[in-house]
Amino acid sequence: MDFAKVVRKRRMIRNYADETVDRATVERIVDLALRGPSAGFSQGQYIVVVTDEETRRDIAALADEERYAALGLPRWISGAPVHIVVCTSExxxxxxxxxxxxxxxxxxxxxxxxxxxxxxxxxxxxxxxAAVDEGLGAGFFGVRRLGGLKERLGIxxxxxxVGVVTIGHPRGEQPRGSAARGRKDRSHQVRWERW
Ligand SMILES: Cc1cc2nc3c(=O)[nH]c(=O)nc-3n(C[C@H](O)[C@H](O)[C@H](O)COP(=O)(O)O)c2cc1C
Incomplete structure (x- = not known):
C-alpha cells in the first residue's frame, strides 16, 4: 500500500473479529517494526508476542478491560488475536x-x-x-499495573x-475513543522557522 494511504488509514481499532492472524504475517509486522531507529543504535526495544488466549485474557484484566465493557464498548483487548507487548531497556x-x-x-x-x-x-x-499495510487493524493501550504484566510474562x-499493540481483523463499528474530540488545527501544532 502507498505510504501516505497507510498513515491516513490507520486508526486505533477497538473491535476485532474472532479470526486469527497467521504467524508469518505477525513475523513480517514484527520484522518491519524492528527496522525503526534507536539512539546510538542501542536497539533497546524488545517485543513479546502473545497469541495464547488465556494470557491475552490476563493482559486484558491487568489493563482493566472491564472499564471499556462498562462503557458499552467491545472487549477489544482480550478479543484481539495478537498482543504485542512493546518493551524498552533503559x-x-x-x-x-x-x-x-x-x-x-x-x-x-x-x-x-x-x-x-x-x-x-x-x-x-x-x-x-505495518499491521495496516497487511490489511489488518491495530490498537494500543497502556497498562498501569506494570508489575503484574511483567510477572505474568516473565519480563x-x-x-x-511501555504498552501493548493489539492486532487483528477489524470488525463492525469502531469506537472512536478520544479521537471523537476531533483533530486540532494544523496551525496550532505546526510552526515554520520558529515558534
Ligand atoms: C501513548 C498512547 C496511549 C494510549 N492509550 C490508550 C488506551 O489505554 N486505551 C485506548 O483505547 N486508546 C489509547 N490510545 C489511543 C488514542 O486514544 C488514539 O490514538 C487517539 O484518540 C487518536 O485516535 P486514532 O489513533 O484512531 O487516530 C493511546 C495512544 C497513545 C499514543
Missing part, C-alpha cells in the same frame, strides 16, 4: 552511551529526554502501520513494558 542505553564513541568528556551524556521511551514509541508506530527487572 539499561541498554546507559551501556551503549558508556562506549568510547558516545562518552562526552569521559562521562555518559546528560540525557535531554529518555531516548529509550522515544525509541519504544517509534517501534509502536511501526507496528501499527526481566531491567526491561519496562
Amino acid at each position: 539499561a541498554d542505553y546507559h551501556e551503549r552511551y558508556n562506549e568510547p564513541d558516545k562518552l562526552e568528556g569521559g562521562s555518559e551524556i546528560d540525557w535531554p529526554v529518555p531516548y529509550w521511551h522515544v525509541d519504544a514509541g517509534a517501534t509502536m508506530m511501526l507496528l501499527l502501520l 526481566p527487572d531491567e526491561v519496562t513494558p
Whole structure:
C-alpha cells in the first residue's frame, strides 16, 4: 500500500473479529517494526508476542478491560488475536552511551529526554502501520499495573513494558475513543522557522 494511504488509514481499532492472524504475517509486522531507529543504535526495544488466549485474557484484566465493557464498548483487548507487548531497556542505553564513541568528556551524556521511551514509541508506530499495510487493524493501550504484566510474562527487572499493540481483523463499528474530540488545527501544532 502507498505510504501516505497507510498513515491516513490507520486508526486505533477497538473491535476485532474472532479470526486469527497467521504467524508469518505477525513475523513480517514484527520484522518491519524492528527496522525503526534507536539512539546510538542501542536497539533497546524488545517485543513479546502473545497469541495464547488465556494470557491475552490476563493482559486484558491487568489493563482493566472491564472499564471499556462498562462503557458499552467491545472487549477489544482480550478479543484481539495478537498482543504485542512493546518493551524498552533503559539499561541498554546507559551501556551503549558508556562506549568510547558516545562518552562526552569521559562521562555518559546528560540525557535531554529518555531516548529509550522515544525509541519504544517509534517501534509502536511501526507496528501499527505495518499491521495496516497487511490489511489488518491495530490498537494500543497502556497498562498501569506494570508489575503484574511483567510477572505474568516473565519480563526481566531491567526491561519496562511501555504498552501493548493489539492486532487483528477489524470488525463492525469502531469506537472512536478520544479521537471523537476531533483533530486540532494544523496551525496550532505546526510552526515554520520558529515558534
Ligand atoms: C501513548 C498512547 C496511549 C494510549 N492509550 C490508550 C488506551 O489505554 N486505551 C485506548 O483505547 N486508546 C489509547 N490510545 C489511543 C488514542 O486514544 C488514539 O490514538 C487517539 O484518540 C487518536 O485516535 P486514532 O489513533 O484512531 O487516530 C493511546 C495512544 C497513545 C499514543
